[in-house]
Amino acid sequence: MIPSPHAPAAPTSPHGKGRWYTLTYVQVLIAIAAGAALGYFAPQTGEAMKPLGDAFIALVKMIISPVIFLTIVTGIAGMRDLASVGRVAAKAFAYFLFFSTLALFVGLIVANVLQPGAGLNIDPATLDAGKVAKYGTAAHDTSLVGFLLGMIPTSLVSPLVGENILQTLVVAILFGVALPMVGPRGDRILSVLEDVAVVVFKIVAILMKAAPIGAFGAMAFTIGSYGIGALADLIKLVATFYLTSLLFVLGVLGAVGLWAGFSILRLIAYLKAELLLVLGTSSSESALPLLIEKMEHAGCPREVVGLVVPTGYSFNLDGTNIYMTLAALFIAQACNVHLPLSEQLLLLGVAMISSKGAAGVTGAGFVTLAATLQVVPTVPLAGMTLILGVDRFMSECRSLTNFIGNAVAAVVVSKWEGGLDHAKLDAALKG
Numbered sequence: 001m002i003p004s005p006h007a008p009a010a011p012t013s014p015h016g017k018g019r020w021y022t023l024t025y026v027q028v029l030i031a032i033a034a035g036a037a038l039g040y041f042a043p044q045t046g047e048a049m050k051p052l053g054d055a056f057i058a059l060v061k062m063i064i065s066p067v068i069f070l071t072i073v074t075g076i077a078g079m080r081d082l083a084s085v086g087r088v089a090a091k092a093f094a095y096f097l098f099f100s101t102l103a104l105f106v107g108l109i110v111a112n113v114l115q116p117g118a119g120l121n122i123d124p125a126t127l128d129a130g131k132v133a134k135y136g137t138a139a140h141d142t143s144l145v146g147f148l149l150g151m152i153p154t155s156l157v158s159p160l161v162g163e164n165i166l167q168t169l170v171v172a173i174l175f176g177v178a179l180p181m182v183g184p185r186g187d188r189i190l191s192v193l194e195d196v197a198v199v200v201f202k203i204v205a206i207l208m209k210a211a212p213i214g215a216f217g218a219m220a221f222t223i224g225s226y227g228i229g230a231l232a233d234l235i236k237l238v239a240t241f242y243l244t245s246l247l248f249v250l251g252v253l254g255a256v257g258l259w260a261g262f263s264i265l266r267l268i269a270y271l272k273a274e275l276l277l278v279l280g281t282s283s284s285e286s287a288l289p290l291l292i293e294k295m296e297h298a299g300c301p302r303e304v305v306g307l308v309v310p311t312g313y314s315f316n317l318d319g320t321n322i323y324m325t326l327a328a329l330f331i332a333q334a335c336n337v338h339l340p341l342s343e344q345l346l347l348l349g350v351a352m353i354s355s356k357g358a359a360g361v362t363g364a365g366f367v368t369l370a371a372t373l374q375v376v377p378t379v380p381l382a383g384m385t386l387i388l389g390v391d392r393f394m395s396e397c398r399s400l401t402n403f404i405g406n407a408v409a410a411v412v413v414s415k416w417e418g419g420l421d422h423a424k425l426d427a428a429l430k431g
Helices: 024-041 043-047 050-079 082-114 129-141 144-149 165-182 184-226 235-260 264-270 272-281 284-297 302-315 318-334 341-357 364-375 381-388 391-416 422-429
Strands: none
Touching: 024 043, 024 184, 024 272, 043 184, 050 165, 050 184, 050 272, 050 284, 050 302, 082 165, 082 235, 082 302, 082 318, 082 341, 082 391, 165 184, 165 302, 184 272, 184 284, 184 391, 235 264, 235 318, 235 391, 264 272, 264 391, 264 422, 272 284, 272 391, 284 302, 284 391, 284 422, 302 391, 318 341, 318 364, 318 381, 318 391, 341 364, 364 381, 381 391
C-alpha cells in the first residue's frame, strides 16, 4: 500500500506546527475576507481577479485524474478481492440513492413550509427567457442514457488527461482488477504505482500553497461581479437554502454520524481547511484530492475512499438536490403557480433522474433545474431568471453540502465494510 503522505507539518494539514498565520485554513480565511472586501469596495478590480481563481482550479483539476487513478488502482490491486470491490460499490450506490432522494424531500418540505417565493407576484410574461436559454439547451442535450454512455472513455489513457471523473473511475477499476491477474508482473507494476502515488500527493501539497491566492481571486470576482446588492431582493430564498442545508448537515448527516460513531461537528472542524477552500472557490472539486487524503488519514480504507468519494461527486449531491426542489417551488410560488401534491411528487421524481443525467456538467445545479422544469411545464422555465443573479451565492452552499455529504459517505461505507479504524478516526477528529 502507499506510504501515508501525511506528516504533522504538511502544508495541507490544518494541524501543522508553526505560527498561526502559517496554517492553511487561516490563510484561506484571510484571503476570502480580503477578496470579499476588494470585490465590494472596488468591483471592477475584483472582477479582474477572476484569472487567479480560474488558474488555481485548473491546477487542481490537472491533478485530480492521477490522484483518483492511483488511489483506486493501488487500493483494489492491494485488496485482491473482486467480491469486496463489488460489495463496496453496491453499498455506496445504496447510500447515494437514499440520501440524495432524502435531500430532495427535505427541499420540497421546507419550500412548502416557509414558501420563500410567496408574495413576489411575478408575471412570467415579463421575464427574459433568453437569459437562461443556454441552460435549457444544455439540459435538453443531457440525458441519463447519454450520461451513462459518456462514462466510457474514447481510449484507455484519455481519462488521465481529461476532466471526466467517472471515466477515470472506470479505467482505474478495470486496471486495478486486472493487475492481480497477471501475477508477479502485476506486483512489480503495483509497486511502481505506489511510489508514483507518493510523488503525486506531494504535488498536491505543493499546489495547495496557492490555495489562498485562488480563494482570494474567486471571492473577489464573485462579490465584484454580482455584488452584495444582488442578495437584497432574494434574501429570503438564499437564507432559506442556507438554513435548509444547515439543518440537513447537522440534523440528517449528524444523526448518521452518531450511528457511525463520530460527531458531525468534529468532522467539519477536521475538514475546515478544505471547506474554506470550497467556500472561497465555490467548487467542491478544488478540495477533492485533499478529501481523499483526509479520509484515508482518518481511518477509512483506501479502496473504499477511492470508490466512494469520486463516485459521490457525481451521484451524491445532497446540496444540489436540496437546491433543485427548493428553487423549483420558489419559482412556482413567485409566479403564483399552484402545484398540487401530485405535481410536486412528479417534480421530485423527475429531479431524481435529471440530477444523475446532468452530473459532471458545468453549472450542474442550474442545468439539472432546467432539465426538471422542462418536464414539468406548469412551472415556467423563464422563472429561472429570478434566481440567476444569486445562483453564484447558492452555488457555494451547494458545494459545501455536497462536500460534507461525501465525507460522511466515506466513513459510513467504511463502517459497513468493517474496515473503519475507529481509533484513527477518533484521533484525527480530536486533532
